[in-house]
Every structure is written in C-alpha cells, then in structure tokens.
Amino acid sequence: MAVKIIESCVNCFACEPVCPSKAIYEAKPHFRVNSNKCTECEGDYPVYQCASICPIEGAILNSLGEPINPPGSLTGIPPEKMAEAMAELQAH
Amino acid sequence: MELPVLNDAPKAGGCSAGSCGSTDDQMNQLPDSIREKVQNHPCYSEDAHHYFARMHVAVAPACNIQCHYCNRKYDCANESRPGVVSELLTPDQAVKKTMAVAATIPQMTVLGIAGPGDPLANPERTFETFRRLSEEAPDIKLCVSTNGLALPDAVEELSKHNIDHVTITINCVDPEIGAKIYPWIFWNNRRIKGVKAAKILIEQQQKGLEMLIAKGILVKVNSVMIPGVNDKHLAEVSKVVKSKGAFLHNVMPLIAEAEHGTFYGVMGQRGPTPDELQDLQDACSGDMNMMRHCRQCRADAVGLLGEDRGDEFTMDKIETMEIDYQAAMEKRKVIHEAIQAEMDSKRLEKAAKTEQFKQEPKLNTRPVLMAVATSGQGLINVHFGHAKEFLIYEASPEGVRFISHRKADQYCGGDTTCGETESTLMRTIRALEGCEAVLCSKVGYEPWEMLETAGIQPNGEHAMEPIEDAVMAVYKEMAAAGKLDAKPDAARASA
Numbered sequence: 001m002a003v004k005i006i007e008s009c010v011n012c013f014a015c016e017p018v019c020p021s022k023a024i025y026e027a028k029p030h031f032r033v034n035s036n037k038c039t040e041c042e043g044d045y046p047v048y049q050c051a052s053i054c055p056i057e058g059a060i061l062n063s064l065g066e067p068i069n070p071p072g073s074l075t076g077i078p079p080e081k082m083a084e085a086m087a088e089l090q091a092h
Numbered sequence: 093m094e095l096p097v098l099n100d101a102p103k104a105g106g107c108s109a110g111s112c113g114s115t116d117d118q119m120n121q122l123p124d125s126i127r128e129k130v131q132n133h134p135c136y137s138e139d140a141h142h143y144f145a146r147m148h149v150a151v152a153p154a155c156n157i158q159c160h161y162c163n164r165k166y167d168c169a170n171e172s173r174p175g176v177v178s179e180l181l182t183p184d185q186a187v188k189k190t191m192a193v194a195a196t197i198p199q200m201t202v203l204g205i206a207g208p209g210d211p212l213a214n215p216e217r218t219f220e221t222f223r224r225l226s227e228e229a230p231d232i233k234l235c236v237s238t239n240g241l242a243l244p245d246a247v248e249e250l251s252k253h254n255i256d257h258v259t260i261t262i263n264c265v266d267p268e269i270g271a272k273i274y275p276w277i278f279w280n281n282r283r284i285k286g287v288k289a290a291k292i293l294i295e296q297q298q299k300g301l302e303m304l305i306a307k308g309i310l311v312k313v314n315s316v317m318i319p320g321v322n323d324k325h326l327a328e329v330s331k332v333v334k335s336k337g338a339f340l341h342n343v344m345p346l347i348a349e350a351e352h353g354t355f356y357g358v359m360g361q362r363g364p365t366p367d368e369l370q371d372l373q374d375a376c377s378g379d380m381n382m383m384r385h386c387r388q389c390r391a392d393a394v395g396l397l398g399e400d401r402g403d404e405f406t407m408d409k410i411e412t413m414e415i416d417y418q419a420a421m422e423k424r425k426v427i428h429e430a431i432q433a434e435m436d437s438k439r440l441e442k443a444a445k446t447e448q449f450k451q452e453p454k455l456n457t458r459p460v461l462m463a464v465a466t467s468g469q470g471l472i473n474v475h476f477g478h479a480k481e482f483l484i485y486e487a488s489p490e491g492v493r494f495i496s497h498r499k500a501d502q503y504c505g506g507d508t509t510c511g512e513t514e515s516t517l518m519r520t521i522r523a524l525e526g527c528e529a530v531l532c533s534k535v536g537y538e539p540w541e542m543l544e545t546a547g548i549q550p551n552g553e554h555a556m557e558p559i560e561d562a563v564m565a566v567y568k569e570m571a572a573a574g575k576l577d578a579k580p581d582a583a584r585a586s587a
Contacts, residue, residue, distance in 0.1 A: 012154050013209075014213070074275065
C-alpha cells in the first residue's frame with residue numbers, strides 16, 4: 001500500500017510538505033516515495049494529499065499503478081486536443 | 093522643442109485624477125510617503141527602470157493553485173515570461189546569488205521572489221531568504237508576488253522583513269469568471285475545483301489585500317487580460333482594488349502559445365492586441381494609477397527591465413566569486429546617490445519644459461502613436477535593426493505620454509528555429525502596427541522601404557536627443573505638413 005511518483009514529476013516540491021507520513025523525499029531525477037512509510041493517507045485524510053496538490057497529470061500512481069490524476073483531469077485540456085497541438089508542433 | 097509628458101489623457105472622461113501611468117509624472121500624483129518608496133523602484137516607474145536594476149531568485153517552486161495561463165512543466169532558457177526559470181535555488185544559494193549580483197551590478201536595488209510557483213506556498217524557503225537578506229544586505233529592497241491564496245496567513249511574517257511592496261495577481265472579483273481562469277486550488281487538504289475554488293481564492297486575495305494595507309505595506313495588483321474571459325471585468329477589478337488601497341494596477345496581456353502547453357495556449361485562446369490592451373488601461377486609468385511598462389519577466393530574471401543577465405550568475409559561477417559585501421555596499425551607496433542626482437535633475441528639467449509647453453499656442457490636431465528605439469537614459473539611441481523592443485509614445489496637443497512597450501521579436505528569441513517563415517523584420521514591423529512614425533538612431537535601406545510601405549515613417553534625425561523632445565518635434569512637423577488635420581477612420585481616438 002503505497003503511492004508512487006514517476007518520471008513525469010517536475011520536482012516542484014508541492015507534495016513533500018503536505019505528506020502526513022513524511023514519506024516523500026527529494027531525489028534525482030525526481031521526488032520519490034518511501035513505500036514503507038506511505039499510508040496512502042489512511043487515518044489522516046480521506047484523499048491522497050500528494051495527489052491533491054500535484055499539478056502534473058499522471059505523475060503519481062496509486063497502489064494499483066493507475067494515475068490518480070488521469071490526463072485532462074487537472075488542466076482541463078482534453079487529451080486529444082493536447083495530442084493534436086503537440087503533433088502540430090512536431091510537424092514544424 | 094518643449095515637451096511635457098502628460099499626467100492626463102487628452103480628453104475629458106479619460107484620466108480624471110491626472111494619474112494614468114507610472115511615469116515619474118504620474119508618480120507625482122501619489123502621496124509623498126508612497127512616492128518616496130516607489131520612485132527608485134525599477135518595476136514601478138518607467139523612468140527609474142532605465143537606471144535601477146532588479147533581480148528575481150527562483151526559490152519557490154511549489155504552487156497551491158493552477159492558472160490556465162501557466163504550465164508547471166516549463167523550463168526554456170530562450171524564453172522570458174513569468175513562471176519560467178532555469179535553475180531552482182536553495183535559500184542559501186539565493187542569498188549568495190543576490191549578494192554577488194548586488195556587488196557586480198551596483199544599480200541592482202530590488203530583489204523579488206516571484207516563483208516559479210507561488211512564493212507564499214513555499215513559506216519556509218521564501219521567508220528564510222528574506223530573513224537572511226534583511227540582515228546581510230540591508231540596502232536591498234525586498235518584494236514578493238503572490239496569487240493571494242495563502243496571503244492572509246503570511247501577512248504577519250511579511251511585515252517583519254524589509255518588504256515594503258507586495259504584488260497580488262488578481263484576475264477577477266467574480267467567481268463565475270474565476271472558474272474560467274483557475275481550474276483548481278489546494279485548500280484545507282483538498283483539491284477544490286470550479287466556482288467554489290474561485291470564490292475561496294477571491295476571498296483570500298481580498299482579505300490579504302486589506303490586511304497588507306492595514307499594516308502599511310504597499311500593494312500593487314497584477315491582472316492578466318484575457319479577451320472574452322475577463323477583459324470586460326477588469327475595470328471593475330481596478331475600482332475594487334483601488335478602493336481597498338492598492339496603489340498601482342498592472343494590466344498585462346495574456347501570453348498564450350500552443351507550444352507552452354498551457355490550457356489557453358492549447359485551446360487557442362488569443363491574447364489581446366496592443367490596441368485592446370491600451371483601451372483597457374485607459375479605461376481603468378480613471379480610477380487607478382496604471383502601470384504600462386511591465387516587461388513580464390522570468391521568475392529568475394537579472395538586470396535592468398527587459399534585459400536578462402542571468403547567464404552571468406549561474407550557481408557554478410557564483411561559487412567562484414569572492415564577495416566583500418561591506419565594500420560593495422559603500423560603492424553601491426555612492427552610485428545610487430549619483431543616479432538619484434541625475435534623475436532629479438532630469439525630472440526638474442522635464443517639469444520646466446512642461447510649464448513652457450503650456451504657454452505655447454495649442455494645436456488642434458489628432459493624437460499620433462510613435463515608436464522609439466532606446467536603450468535607456470531617456471534618449472533615442474538605438475539602431476532600428478538592433479532594437480529588442482520599442483517604447484510607444486502618444487503625441488497630441490496635450491503633450492507626449494508613454495503608452496507601452498512592444499517587443500521587436502516575439503517571446504521566443506528563435507529566428508528560423510521556431511517554424512515561422514515570417515522574417516524577424518516583418519514581425520517587428522507588424523509589432524509596430526498603429527504607429528505612424530518610428531524614431532531611432534539609424535535605419536537601414538531595406539527596413540526603411542518596408543516601414544514606409546507599412547505606413548510607418550522612419551526617422552533617424554533625432555539620434556541622441558531626449559525622447560519626449562524628439563516625439564513632439566516630429567509631431568509638430570507632421571502637423572505643419574498637414575498630416576494631422578483629418579481624423580482618418582484608421583486613426584485611434586486614443587484615451
């Protein structure tokens with residue numbers, strides 16, 4: 001039972017101070033979660049604290065390996081619209 | 093030639109209190125206590141920014157809200173816009189960097205913390221930096237900017253340091269509009285979305301503003317103008333923040349490009365045209381001192397406004413510098429006094445010219461926008477092709493007033509690498525749209541022809557002359573040549 005921070009993390013520090021278990025630490029190339037300490041906030045909060053402040057969709061996974069904030073859920077940009085814009089840029 | 097810079101817009105119903113800009117003249121409209129604090133601050137006065145420099149230290153990465161014009165992933169060395177940085181600093185590194193810059197660029201008087209996240213969402217890092225600088229470099233003014241969400245809780249701590257200005261970004265006072273700008277906030281251990289989130293943010297911003305004013309801390313308000321979202325609403329915002337005691341309002345144009353990966357960029361939201369921005373600034377100016385010279389710099393910018401010398405002060409370079417700050421402070425003091433004396437004498441000279449201008453017979457001609465190429469000191473001293481930006485002035489029978497600045501090439505410095513087929517020269521000429529003349533120290537043959545074709549008269553006859561003198565001289569020449577009699581539809585009825 002632990003969340004995981006993956007490579008799309010931008011090292012913004014937002015999650016580190018809000019973790020009730022002090023399970024998150026600065027590391028290279030990105031922040032990491034100590035899976036022995038992480039409680040998924042159980043007993044402290046009804047929602048994951050790290051994933052509630054994280055600005056990057058997909059950067060934090062739950063214990064099933066699923067993104068807690070799936071594409072489009074935070075920015076409001078529909079994933080297909082984002083893909084379209086990026087494809088357009090690559091074409092140049 | 094005589095030339096005033098105006099306090100007032102040319103027609104009634106414009107700037108009622110004679111206070112529409114932040115040029116030195118507009119600053120003269122402020123109470124002495126405030127003017128004293130801001131007149132040497134490069135970010136608050138177009139005049140001062142040619143003499144004094146500022147820097148930002150990027151110690152605050154975390155943010156507690158999302159704005160639709162921001163992408164938290166971005167780091168591009170070629171870009172200059174808020175939210176972008178190259179190197180995140182610890183408070184210790186930030187203090188070293190600040191002192192190294194202050195010793196190397198004695199004109200640097202102001203240190204700001206502006207991100208790349210929200211400074212007050214990183215209270216430990218932000219306040220440790222301020223605490224140490226207040227002690228170790230007491231001759232540097234400290235500034236902070238914030239989205240306001242955590243502001244009420246930070247006011248007490250802010251009032252303990254050498255901070256006399258706080259900037260709050262307030263884009264709306266209506267939660268329905270806010271919901272179109274802020275997709276979420278982190279509040280009381282939860283992510284909150286929609287109108288509810290915007291309502292909390294707005295309440296915190298307004299409460300924070302009131303608390304700062306009550307503590308005697310100066311507040312400037314920044315607003316991002318987003319056409320179709322809050323453009324019609326910002327005059328109301330200006331009224332509200334002024335009534336609560338903010339001393340300056342800075343309405344900035346939205347920067348939105350698909351390659352920035354922001355919501356607005358990807359969704360095709362456009363920014364305002366220079367005309368739309370000026371109309372809004374003029375509309376707000378009846379209620380508020382408006383700031384018109386903001387260069388929307390990076391969260392780690394170093395140097396005079398519009399320039400960035402950050403590359404000279406990377407951490408690996410700073411580690412090798414030996415700084416004797418006591419000696420540096422003495423040198424800084426002498427230089428600051430000399431600059432002050434020069435600025436004071438120029439202000440007096442300008443005031444005398446304004447008086448003289450009032451005695452002259454008044455023209456009855458339409459206003460004209462002119463672009464000026466300058467590297468500072470109030471002179472026309474840059475070759476057209478070397479100008480990175482142009483200052484836009486309006487000449488009218490009332491005198492000359494500073495309107496805005498426009499970048500010569502767009503936000504991304506890349507010429508051919510950015511996929512645009514349009515030449516830099518074409519882009520520059522397009523950026524001068526609405527201007528009828530461009531004053532510079534020299535103009536090449538090719539741009540001369542292209543400018544003329546675009547209806548912009550190039551003029552290199554006033555090299556090294558004071559800007560306002562030259563603009564008025566050209567205006568009078570245009571009037572004498574009968575170019576200003578008619579009010580063509582294309583001409584802006586400015587102000």
